[in-house]
Amino acid sequence: MDALKYRLLLCLLLLPGGAGFAGTGTDQSVPLEKARAARIKAAFLYHFAQFSTWPEEVLGDAATPIRLCILGKDPFGSALEQLQGKTVHNRPLEIRHLPAGTSAQGCHVVFMGPMPERVLQASLAQLQHRPVLTVGEGEDFLKQGGIVRLVEEKNRVRFEINVMAARRAGLQLSARLLRLARIYEEAG
């Protein structure tokens, strides 16, 4: 094989990997791994609701749905579709989207999406002592009074629980949920 053939072959092999596969979905607006993470986290939200118990007076009659509210920017997109038509504690699960900074009155589970720190703190302060399961992802979410934090770690999704915050909210979390969680201890 002469030198020219080798050079040609090398050029072909070293072509940028993307060149030959344009339009195969590598540059979608939501990268595939983010969509995969969103689907896993959405399923966790469903289980968090399943393994939480609210005071009787909060739930109302049997037809009252369990409301899962996404407060602020929705990071789940179509991942929430897998929760459509589900029931929690024999009640329909209802999904609501609320703008950041608005009241989450009537929600049973609130996922705090990305929002300015100040708005997040105000929302958490508003929900303190109310029977609302707050879920977030920020590093200081539990320190700020949130109840459950989802964490991406070692290529998997883990969750941490602030048991004191849950107790203040009047929520009961199942032993199984607590066994699988990393427990956050409040300072002092």
Added chain:
Amino acid sequence: MRLRGHSRLLGVLLLLMAGSAVAQELPDDLTQLDLEQLLELELIPIDVLGSHIHLKGQWMVGYRFMHMAMEGGHAHEADYPVRPEHMRMALHMVEVMYGLTDRLTLMAMLGYQQAAMESRTVQGTRFETSASGPNDLQLAAHYALRSRATHYLVGLLGVQVPLGRVDVRDDTPMGTGQPLPYPMRPGSGTWDLVLGLTSIHRLGDWNLGVHGDALWRTGTNRYGYRLGHRVHAGAWVTYRVRAWMAWTLHVDVHVLGDVQGHDARLNPAMTPTADPALQGERHLTIQPALNFYVPRGPLKGMRWSVYLDRPLLEAHEGAAMETSWQLTLAWQWTR
């Protein structure tokens, strides 16, 4: 260039390819999984198609065994009083990788080489020499320039530490304890620089990759020479047949430069393997491989690969010995 017949093997690969592909994708409704199962789901799936970056805190331990058989018989050899006839080499390679961050993975790789060469003098005397010992240690960093579920672009920068012995000796008809020629030496004796770039596309059950790397030798060793620079370019396609099995077809081009300078203890006129000007080579190989993976259970994350026997196609230039067949067994465990 020689085309080697492997029609049976290709037939098996085509049959496997035609078989139903069962992708290990997420179920449509993840709420049906229990919490324990959700906690086990990987954000970036590590599967039979391989893991090309290691996320923060992830370890990968690997072991590779290669056995090569090489043949002499080149035209140049008639000019030398000692001609190499066969060479066998076994290489045990251990590699450890650790994800320092989601993008940066550190790697250490060390091989142990056992080589034996049969030669014949013009008078017809046959003799065998052998040498063994650790190779040079490679320390490198892999950096994910782009990391998507469907596309990885990973850069490699590393250094090869001259741990391997250069002074290996054995008895020959010329005397006892003679220094052995360049191909028998496990080490280079020089600090070398390693550069590389890998691009991998995942398209469903297919994995398509291209890779290029270069080994740049620096300075000369204590015996007054350095080995040739080395360039390698490869491309491969992997197809997942089952969650636990995939096949791969590799195409690789290796270019090795001649030895620069020379070891004054060797007589370059004695044998082609001692002639610095004949150590360069270029060859192209097409190699099939089978990969196996443990997708669940306590051994989850283990991967075995078998690179099947000899190259299907080999174009070879240079006076160094030509590979007649090669077997590689690889084991990896990512946690």
